[in-house]
Amino acid sequence: MVEKQQKKNNQSVKTTLFPVKSPIIQVKNLVKKYETLTAVNDITFEVFEGEIYGLLGPNGAGKTTTMEIMETLRKKTSGEIIIDGKSIDTSPGEIKKIIGVQLQAAGYFPSLTLTELMKLFSGLYNVDVNISEMLNRVGLSDKAKAKYKELSGGQKQRFSIATTIINNPKIVFLDEPTTGLDPQARRNLWALIRDIRSKGTTVMITTHYMDEAENLCDRVGIIEKGKIIAVDTPDNLIDDLVKKGFERKKEVKKANLEDVFLNLTGNEWRDE
């Protein structure tokens, strides 16, 4: 099974910008049980250095739980996780230094300005960064003096990503970063995520938008009821399905409604 995956990964090398080296994340037999519920049921997967790996699945499938265990925020019931050669059991502190975390739900002091918050996070990660450069990278330079509570949904997500990459991490975890955003904000967040990866950072992302996964991810793992049921490149998964004789009910046109929408309303970031 692993061998088979490995072979397919070799194929995916052609479609990746960066050559895949070795697994930077290894998750083995991960289990998370709550009192009555098994949220994560014995999952195993690997993420390779420099790739964008998508964890896909419906709500409640166990995506966030898996991510938060990897981010050292939740305790696992059993299993093993190795991140950049360090075990989550023995060196959670070391792991926190080399990862960037964007939580699905996380807050910032609402009455602080973005500059003040960035100073806070430079202190928390012990880094000296050029704050205006960081804000510029996520397209928020003109909001440097705005309070966090005054931002729109998309701006909050972009700001959250700025705090995620402040420590120049080896791996970033993005949990549903585009949920609730308009098409423009989504597209531009994708560009930002590609930009982060182009600097050599490994990206692990969860989403339940398939177009997002298809556009962004080098490989995806599909998770359902706490189990991983498929891992491959989006192309291979689609090819496999087509080989089985699947056909769309409606013939695909050269453009879809989102293309129409973006064509009409433009691609610029909006101050929603």
Next chain:
Amino acid sequence: MNGEMNNRGKYSQVRAMLAIARASLISITRSPSAVVFSLLFPMIFILVFGFIGGRTISVDVAVQKQCNRNNPVYFALETIGVIKLDTLLTESAIDEGLAKGEVDAALLIRDNGGNSVPRYTVHVTTVNTSREKANVLKSILNNVFYKLNIRDAHIIPSVAELEENEMQIREYKTIDFILPGQLGFSLLSSGVFGTAFVFLSLRQTLVIKRFFATPVHRTYIVLGEALSRLVFSISGALLIILIGHFAFGFTLLHGFLTVINMLVLATLGLVIFMGFGFAVSGLAKNESSIPPIANIITMPQFLLSGTFFSISLFPGWLQPVCKVLPLTYLNEALRKIAFEGASLWSVNHEIGILFLWGILVYALAVKFFRWE
């Protein structure tokens, strides 16, 4: 990108803690309720009591309509500052005033005619509810009679003569009592309410969860938050002391040294009160359940710890309760230091009891505090 992660350099928890303290302090100063509770309320109470003054007693005497006002007794009373004569009240207003305690005594002086002995009869009506003031009035009248009688009779005192000698002591002003009480209460409410709201909101807004994803240790998150509260409240205390001193003549016996001693005590008190806040933040399910729980802790101390009036005024059965509360000891120690110029060592009894409270409170805080 110069966001070079210093993996090689040692991670400094203190740097992270200071970053949290700084951010949290900015957040506190931008929160209207924090400023109102820790600065505005105490200042309002100090202003009110500062202006009321109430440092001298006065006896309100209503002069009845039939009262003869053209006699040496009346003239003498007019010159005595403690006696406030009111000639405008009707008979019914006088009765009502006596009943309500607005008037302490009614005065009626009758002229008995040129040859009568004695020439004047002074009739005083008092009420049992203001007996103390009535006694003041009586002794003043006796003094007046004594002087007038001697003068008129040209008698040389043969048995005894009164020699008055007023000693100059430091005036114990209302502000000297009120300010330490307000300071203590400001520290209590800031410590309990402020800490409880901050930690509950860190939990609810998931700010603390985001902190957990960074390398900072949990202990340093708490220390950072506590440091910001400390800086805010102790600055507030300093401001209250300075305004009290310069605007209302609050007594600082040894000046700057006294201020430092007061701030040391204030810090100790605040740290203990923050322990209550930690416990409350863990017990409260949401923001609206903080005030009831926090009030259980703060209200009894507000009333019974000598914030507004001395605990010696409370009935005997209530005294033991007063003498258990931590704010009582903070207030007492603050007053001794400011007015009597006591050193920190000489209030070691109060400080010792505060330390015992500290141990108890932090045992509770550890038991009830929740991270998520």
